[in-house]
Amino acid sequence: MTPSAEELLAIARLYWGSDLAYVFRQEPSPEDLRYQALWEEKDVERPRWGAFVKTLRAAIPDCDAWDYAPGLANPSFCVLVYPHQEQHMMRPRITWTVAGYLSILAPLYTVHCVRRVFLGKHLMESKVFLGPVPLELQGIADTVARHIEAEFGATALPLEVAQTPVPLYVNFMKPPETTLFHALFTSEPGNIL
Template structure:
């Protein structure tokens, strides 16, 4: 069972500022300091995270895994890439350091003639090629940490906070709990 909307809103208010004033000073806000403390504790012992990546390598032979953990975000992201060829999609599993929830989403790429690939974030159920790795990743997160999946409707709840350079009214629980740049992947 995941925390309620009100519990999650109360939680993220402890870790993000309500305005951008802290962006223009060298001082760290109390909210940012609390978030950085969470990250410091998490990065001090990455054994569970490494074990998750090892488990995914065993469960998804041939697939590539990666990770992102920018400390401006609400938690780390595990990336699962397709086994061969050009990267057409990536499955992303986000684990929040702020609440016992996770979220799985996909990024699909379109390639433009002579131009860069364009990422498209997909929060809806994964299409066929992404469904299997998404299920494996979700099961691994639930088993390892006991976290529950955050429903999309709850993830899209607006929050009056600034996450990175994302400001209200664009900011949602997803941005605060996980990442403000879901399409920014290596």
């Protein structure tokens, strides 16, 4: 059962501040200390996550799947899945990435897509699709979701709950733009490799 937005906000408040009181201080905030301690606790699961990514690679052989865990930057483990694409000489070149996040704050996950447009090696545009997943990527996204559910027992966070605004500062996100999605998964869903 998915926790309510109010329950998830109460959890997020433990790890993210509601003001900027500690921004210019040398010492970490109480939320920072709890967040760092939680990551130290959850970091022991990194080998299990790595094994999960390998299993996922085997389940979707037409894609490359990679572990994406930028340390304390995100409150989640993440897998990035890159569908194999034919190399055309057309300009501009469009690439897709399917991202699966498993929150460390609650037993929840999300899967979203990022479309990037390149002209040569220059990124011209990046767009995040939190939902619905584009039809051509639905099978990949479903496979990622099924595997996260089976391996970790997590529940998908519904988009309408994920988009609930929260009065918290999450990395570079600040109210009123901050949502539960940012607090539980990543403050920069489009900032992937």
